[in-house]
Amino acid sequence: MAEGQTLIGSRSRISRVCVYAVLSVVAVAALAPIVATVLGGFKSLGDLRVNPAGLPREWIWANYLSILGSGTYWRMMLNSFLIAAWSVVFTVVFASMVAFAFAQFQFRGKKALMSYITVGLMFPTATAVVPLFVILTQFGLVDSHLGVILPKVAGGMTMAVLLFYKFFQGMPRDLSDAAEVDGCSHFTFYWRILLPLSAPIIATVAIVNFVASWNLYFLPMILLNSPELFTWPIGLMDYTDERGTEWQMICAYVTLTMLPMVIVFLAAQKHIIAGLTSGAVKS
Amino acid sequence: MEGGRRQGASALFFIAPGLLIYTVFLVAPVVQASFYSLFSWNGFAVPTDFLGLQNYTAVLADPLFWRAFGHNLILIAFMFVTVLPLAFGLAVLIADRIRFAVAFRLIYFLPFILAEITAGLIWRFLLDGNYGLVADLFPGVFILADPQLALYAVATVMVWKSFGFHLVLFIAGLQQIDRSLYEAADIDGASNWQKTFGITLPLLGPTIALSGFFIVINSLQAFDIIMAMTSGGPARATSTMVHYLYADALSGFRVGFGSAIGVVIFFITLAFALAYQRVTRKLDRVHG
Numbered sequence: 001m002a003e004g005q006t007l008i009g010s011r012s013r014i015s016r017v018c019v020y021a022v023l024s025v026v027a028v029a030a031l032a033p034i035v036a037t038v039l040g041g042f043k044s045l046g047d048l049r050v051n052p053a054g055l056p057r058e059w060i061w062a063n064y065l066s067i068l069g070s071g072t073y074w075r076m077m078l079n080s081f082l083i084a085a086w087s088v089v090f091t092v093v094f095a096s097m098v099a100f101a102f103a104q105f106q107f108r109g110k111k112a113l114m115s116y117i118t119v120g121l122m123f124p125t126a127t128a129v130v131p132l133f134v135i136l137t138q139f140g141l142v143d144s145h146l147g148v149i150l151p152k153v154a155g156g157m158t159m160a161v162l163l164f165y166k167f168f169q170g171m172p173r174d175l176s177d178a179a180e181v182d183g184c185s186h187f188t189f190y191w192r193i194l195l196p197l198s199a200p201i202i203a204t205v206a207i208v209n210f211v212a213s214w215n216l217y218f219l220p221m222i223l224l225n226s227p228e229l230f231t232w233p234i235g236l237m238d239y240t241d242e243r244g245t246e247w248q249m250i251c252a253y254v255t256l257t258m259l260p261m262v263i264v265f266l267a268a269q270k271h272i273i274a275g276l277t278s279g280a281v282k283s
Numbered sequence: 284m285e286g287g288r289r290q291g292a293s294a295l296f297f298i299a300p301g302l303l304i305y306t307v308f309l310v311a312p313v314v315q316a317s318f319y320s321l322f323s324w325n326g327f328a329v330p331t332d333f334l335g336l337q338n339y340t341a342v343l344a345d346p347l348f349w350r351a352f353g354h355n356l357i358l359i360a361f362m363f364v365t366v367l368p369l370a371f372g373l374a375v376l377i378a379d380r381i382r383f384a385v386a387f388r389l390i391y392f393l394p395f396i397l398a399e400i401t402a403g404l405i406w407r408f409l410l411d412g413n414y415g416l417v418a419d420l421f422p423g424v425f426i427l428a429d430p431q432l433a434l435y436a437v438a439t440v441m442v443w444k445s446f447g448f449h450l451v452l453f454i455a456g457l458q459q460i461d462r463s464l465y466e467a468a469d470i471d472g473a474s475n476w477q478k479t480f481g482i483t484l485p486l487l488g489p490t491i492a493l494s495g496f497f498i499v500i501n502s503l504q505a506f507d508i509i510m511a512m513t514s515g516g517p518a519r520a521t522s523t524m525v526h527y528l529y530a531d532a533l534s535g536f537r538v539g540f541g542s543a544i545g546v547v548i549f550f551i552t553l554a555f556a557l558a559y560q561r562v563t564r565k566l567d568r569v570h571g
Contacts, residue, residue: 019376026373027390030447034393036416037405045414053419094301101297105290113298120305123313124504124552126525127545130538131315132308134326154308157301186293215398217507218525222533233400237511240404247414250404258401265396269389272396277451281493 034258041252048248063252073256075228076235083145083152083220083231084213088206090153091160095205096198098157099164100190104176120158128155129222136223143225151223152213160205163279167201168194207275214261232257313549320543325536338543347519348544351527352551354434358502358523361438362445366498367491369446374453375483388454391447402444403437403511410436427513430520437505437512437521444508445501449494456490457483492563499559503552524548 040048041063042056051057067073102114132151133142141147171194179189195202217233224230230238236257243249265272320338322330342348373391377384394402409415412425426432460483468478484491506525509515515522515530522530525548532541 019379019381023373023376023381023387027387030390030394030443032416033405033409033443034397037408040408040414048414049418052414053416090304094304097297098301101294105294107291107294110294113302116310117302117305120309122549122553122556123309124525124545124548126504126506126528127316127549128309128312129528130533130541130545131312131319134315134319134538135307135312137326150304151308151312154305157305157309161301186297190297211396215400217398217400217510233398233507236400236404240511245411245414247408247411251408254401254404254408258397261396262393265393266389269392273388273392273451276395277448277455280448280497281452281455 037251038255039251040248041255043248043251045246045248060248063248064256067249067252067256072227072235073253076230076232077257077260079145079229080214080231080233083148083216084210086145086149087152087156087213088209090149091156091209092202092205094153095157095160096164096195096202097190099161099168100194102161102165103168104186117158117161120155123155125155125219129219133222142223143229145229147223148216148220148231151219152209152216156209156212159279160209163201163205164198167198171197203271204275204279207272208279211261211272211276316542316545316549318542319539320546322539324539326538330539332539334539338540339547341540342543342547345531347522347531348524348527348547350519351522351524354521355503355505355523357434358438358441358505359499361435362441362498362502363495365438365442366446366449367494369442370449370453370494371487371491373446373450374457375479377450378454378457388447388451391450393447394444395448397444399444399507400511402440403508406436406440406443407512428517430517433513433517433521437509440508440512441502441505445497449497452490452494453487456487460486488563488566492566495563496556496559499555500552503548503555524551 036053039056040052042059042061043051044058044060047057098117102110128151136142136147136151139147141150175193175197176189179193184193215233216231217237220231221234221237224234236253239253240250319330321333321335323332323334323338324330377387397405407427410417410426412418412421412423417424417426426436464482464486465478468482473481504525505523506529509521509523509526510529513521515526524544528541528544528548531537532544
């Protein structure tokens with residue numbers, strides 16, 4: 001393609017300026033709400049009332065510091081992290097094992113089993129949530145982190161199995177044949193050879209499931225009762241209800257709860273964007 | 284090759300844990316939902332009060348349910364007419380290897396990684412007529428308290444949160460298109476519009492279908508963002524199907540009734556997914 005030639009044709013200097021103008025306006029629309037919230041956390045309520053859009057007249061750190069000084073904030077962030085981390089570990093291990101069996105072995109009922117696993121893609125959380133509450137009560141898992149983790153793993157299983165299955169199928173068959181000749185057991189092959197070669201797809205599955213678990217609200221809100229087990233989205237909603245119109249505090253709380261994910265995103269944006277989109281597309 | 288039986292035993296070892304979790308914590312609840320939905324039950328002891336299909340007729344006769352469903356439909360329509368053109372237009376601009384393309388993509392994608400709760404609260408703050416950004420322009424106006432506007436405010440926030448995700452899908456779709464097609468069109472003297480409608484859009488068919496599929500599924504499941512912005516109010520003006528389930532069944536331990544709502548949501552989702560696939564496949568055949 002010739003210099004200056006683009007998808008929509010050759011472009012003059014003026015139209016180039018227009019392109020940047022449009023892109024910048026959208027960028028401001030995307031960022032301004034987040035920036036206004038961060039700044040709102042630095043204001044006093046009175047400042048917010050007369051000056052909602054501008055910079056704080058006086059930068060007040062007390063809003064942020066009082067939240068960081070409370071044990072509740074840290075405990076909820078830790079709870080969310082633990083639930084997300086365990087969900088990822090279980091999903092990656094169990095889904096890759098299922099996918100490995102589908103890719104490696106020939107056995108009766110394989111087709112039926114694969115359709116059975118695929119069906120889960122169609123089940124909305126809302127349909128499962130009521131009986132889930134009953135089942136978890138029977139297992140004594142209601143109001144426990146495991147009671148949130150296991151349904152989350154179950155819900156993410158189908159997509160993870162499909163992603164792993166596609167990836168394993170793309171691997172050379174010689175690999176497992178060579179391992180068999182060397183007297184490698186199936187498990188050793190899976191654990192020592194296959195998984196280390198699967199880093200890209202593990203990353204995709206991990207990113208998709210970590211972000212989804214970290215941001216989960218509906219399921220833990222229904223299944224958890226004890227405040228010490230609450231995850232940050234539950235805590236954030238409760239905090240908002242308590243504070244009413246103390247928006248400077250709510251802004252600070254929103255900022256502090258979104259901060260970790262925003263930092264991780266900025267640090268690894270390429271992988272996260274690729275993971276979240278290809279994870280959605282490929283399955 | 285090994286014997287089929289030995290392979291089967293090995294396969295079972297690898298499949299069992301995942302299959303067990305999947306069955307107990309996803310399939311069983313969905314199957315049980317259809318069973319419980321035939322009873323009047325508060326979730327304790329054993330369901331004995333058999334109602335037949337009465338829970339279903341109760342759901343389907345409730346105007347509140349249909350209103351909620353109507354709100355889901357409005358969300359779908361609103362997302363279609365805003366997100367698809369926005370994502371397509373921006374993708375065309377960005378895909379041209381402009382400078383700062385990576386930075387723009389990063390900024391547009393940022394709202395997508397936020398929790399729905401976070402996105403909803405941020406906008407509840409911005410739209411507050413006393414303290415939010417909107418107060419700077421229209422002091423004392425409370426959009427989220429207006430039954431006519433609240434749902435569209437929610438829909439707008441859904442657009443704000445997700446357009447970056449759809450944008451990345453479109454960029455990927457554009458990169459799949461063979462550039463020599465444009466060169467051939469140039470030789471034939473095609474205009475930019477002709478190239479857009481003759482080459483780009485038809486070849487983006489699968490991307491548009493996929494993007495639309497995510498819009499449909501996400502709009503049918505909308506809940507978190509609504510809880511954060513309006514809790515379904517004012518006067519149910521932003522209630523969706525899942526919010527209806529939450530407000531009318533979960534809060535009152537009406538397990539049988541709630542299960543019936545869950546099953547109805549499942550069939551509506553399934554019907555939409557199947558119908559959507561049929562339509563997009565047909566369109567694909569017409570254009571392909």
